[in-house]
Amino acid sequence: MEQNLTYSAAYAELENIAQAMENDSISIDELAVKVKRAAELIEFCQNKLRSTEKEVATVMSSMEEGKSHPLSK
Numbered sequence: 001m002e003q004n005l006t007y008s009a010a011y012a013e014l015e016n017i018a019q020a021m022e023n024d025s026i027s028i029d030e031l032a033v034k035v036k037r038a039a040e041l042i043e044f045c046q047n048k049l050r051s052t053e054k055e056v057a058t059v060m061s062s063m064e065e066g067k068s069h070p071l072s073k
Contacts, residue, residue, distance in 0.1 A: 001040055007048045010041045017041075 020026045
């Protein structure tokens with residue numbers, strides 16, 4: 001997977017693959033390659049979502065801890 005791939009780019013590529021498959025514009029020769037790429041992109045997106053969720057939870061937790069601190073008022 002590319003180092004600089006973003007979630008938005010991966011999602012857009014997945015949409016393009018899905019649309020091409022729905023429109024029957026992928027030849028049988030390309031189908032296995034496209035399905036493999038789609039699986040890679042799905043895994044990338046899932047990992048990115050999990051990572052982002054953890055980061056947000058960490059930030060939210062630290063914000064909650066800051067609210068209870070007497071000097072934060």
